[in-house]
Amino acid sequence: MKVVVTLAIIRKPSYQNTILVVPTSSLMYSDSNARHQLYIVSSMITHFSISQDNLLSASPSQLLKKMASGQLIAVISFLSLLLAIHPTTAHEPVPQPPKVAEKAVDVVVEGTVYCQSCKHYGTWTVEGSKPIQAATISVICKDHRNRVSYYKACETDKNGYFYAELKGFKMGHSFLDHPLHSCKVKLVSSPLQTCNHLTNVNYGLYGAPLHYEDKRIFGNNYEAVIYAAGPLAFRPGHCAPKAEVDDELP
Structure with a gap:
């Protein structure tokens, strides 16, 4: 030069x-x-x-x-x-600091689905009810304009428990799009022919709201915030009159 x-x-x-x-x-x-x-x-x-x-x-x-x-x-x-x-190094590239990996924070919705006993038909009680394996629920989230922004279907395990990871869920609005306000859980189907009627226990028919239970899962550059819904329940298609109902489950 x-x-x-x-x-x-x-x-x-x-x-x-x-x-x-x-x-x-x-x-x-x-x-x-x-x-x-x-x-x-x-x-x-x-x-x-x-x-x-x-x-x-x-x-x-x-x-x-x-x-x-x-x-x-x-x-x-x-x-x-x-x-x-004054060395002539004005055009030399300035070394950039190494990038720090961003921590991924996922939203998870959990809950349990039961077959409600005929003994508690018409109530929101799930006491004495049996969990349903392979029952399907859906998580539906809407944005602040009431448009569906996220949908996920999930099946329960042998204990009737579902764990729905909302992969790709994003909040466009810090408050109105928050999962506690925008997401609900609905019953979809039950594999049991003897217990496949929807109930509105904890609003499972129209959309059960989420609640935060201060649960988190931490991993390597990973964090999951756990929200819960329900419990939710299906019921038998026919229940005998209350006078004839015993303590046995359908």
Whole structure:
């Protein structure tokens, strides 16, 4: 890379009839570090004296001719030092700090589905009820404009328990799109022919709201926030009159 250095002849007020030769680029610095370097230039550079008349009448070329060869060598040597202080690395890329992996935070909805006993038909009680395996529920989320923004169907395990991970769920609005406000769980189907009628226990028919139970799961750059719904329940298609109902489950 070629470096062009322009010299300027200036008069230093602190020395009568004294002139200096300095790089013009040094005179344009405004930051504190550059001012310090300009001070070094003023302090270290070789100067020479000339009479008042000659100073006023001489041209820059004539003034330069009056400088001794030793003074020129000192100037050139100092300019080399100045360039060494300012290495030409302005276009080199600045190393970027390593990126920190973002922690993924998932929303999980859990709950249990039962077959409600005929003994509690018409109530929201699931006491004494049996869990249903392979029952299907759905998680439906709507945005702040009441549009469906997320849907997921999930089946229960042998204990009637469902664990629905809402992969890809996003909140467009910090409050109205929050799972507690936007997501509900509905009953879909039961594999039991003897217990496949929907009930509205905990609003499973129209949409059971979620509630937060302060449960979280942590992993490597992973975190899951657990919400619960229900319990939910199906019921038998036919229940005998209450007078004939015993404690046996359907």
